Amino acid sequence: MSTSKLPPLTSSELANLWMTYQEKTMILRFLEYFLEDKQDYKELFELYYSRSLKRVARIKEIFENEGAVIPIGFTKDDVNIGVPKLYDHMFEVMYIRLMSQIETGLFALHSTMSYREDVRNFFVEATAEAQDIYNQSTQVLLETGVIAKPPYVSMPKEVHFVHEQNYIGGLSWFSEKRSLNTIEVSLIQHAVDTNLVGMQLMIGFAQVANNKEAQQHFVRGMKLSKKIETELGDILRHSYIEPPATHAGKATNSTVPPFSDKLMMYNTSLLSTFGLGSNALGGAFSLRSDLPLKMLQLAKDIYSLAKEGGKIMIQNGWLEEPPQIEDRNQLTKK
Incomplete structure (x- = not known):
């Protein structure tokens, strides 16, 4: 009460x-x-x-x-x-x-x-x-020089408006893609930066997981983080921008688990949710048409990973149920 x-x-x-x-x-x-x-x-x-x-x-x-x-x-x-x-x-x-x-x-x-x-x-x-x-x-x-800043650009001296329809192009193989604008660079840079940390986190989780399905899930998460980092990094390189990288923060060779599989699975689920939100934001604010498509493709992979993770957590009794709304259909049947 x-x-x-x-x-x-x-x-x-x-x-x-x-x-x-x-x-x-x-x-x-x-x-x-x-x-x-x-x-x-x-x-x-x-x-x-x-x-x-x-x-x-x-x-x-x-x-x-x-x-x-x-x-x-x-x-x-x-x-x-x-x-x-x-x-x-x-x-x-x-x-x-x-x-x-x-x-x-x-x-x-x-x-x-x-x-x-x-x-x-x-x-x-x-x-x-x-x-x-x-x-x-x-x-x-x-x-400490562990993370790299986003690239510097020349400061704008004039205000311009978009008049050409090809500004939002990018899907045609026969047309040259325009260079990225600063909004697009910032969103891609952020996604690459976070997936570098996520990839190392997944590598460590995969090394120490006791549950076989969880271990395979972390390997899949590791590979997906690498895929996102590589494919979005290639988009930056096409505009002659070097994607972020770091020499620190690597997983060691330890195979002794510091955390329960339940905790590691929850952390992975949280990162997947964050990744979905970041991809949606990146797609929504990108004007070059190939970028929302790329974000959508990656979001499908992230969603698939998150869905698989939910199934593993349920199977092992690791998913604590959120507070429920009253089931009026069931109550009225009584």
Whole structure:
């Protein structure tokens, strides 16, 4: 029974807090593993950990006040502290940069779907925290030369309008594709950058997974990340732009799992969802007609991977069911 004096949670508020609980408890397990022997940039990881812990505690408090069951999410059983490192130097910073990127988008969206003041404030604060972690981790990676900036271009001196229909061309084999505009470069660069991290994450997961189906799923995710990085990188090269690359953040040769298969499958599912959203954004804002088509083809592959992952999670009892709307058909039959 609810003990809150506030208006009851709406379905969207309940859903978004539930999803945040899942994501934040997963992040806590990763950070516990990273912090075990992390000396460099330890303060950054501790800051991310303490903030995530407070977010989880606040969601628990809201749910308890509403008389709602606390989700299971991910617990200490999903992480093995003290096992050999699965990733080499700087991957941890690259990983939290990627996850804070995802959080920034998710929490900003959740804030616009919230109506109760305390829930709105929760997601506004969570968005600001994610942006801060993203800023700090990006600065670290730039200072250490681990990530490459997008290319520089000449600054525009005049305003131009498009008058030729071939500006949106690109599908014909017989016409020369125009060079990319800066909007298109930024979206492609972002996709390549995130898939470089995702590919190494999948390589490590594939090495340590105990479940055979999960292991094969991670191999497929690894190959898909490589495909996306290669095909989008080729589009950049066609405009004489070198795609981003990094010397750091590789998977080691360890085969000892630091995480449960359940946690690794959830993380892969989260990245697939993020990938679908990024591809949709890239396709929507690209004016050269071959680019939305390429994004659509890649999105189909990502969706297929996500669907396969959902089946594996269900088969193994790893997929925690979100809060359900009342089934009125069933209730009225009684």
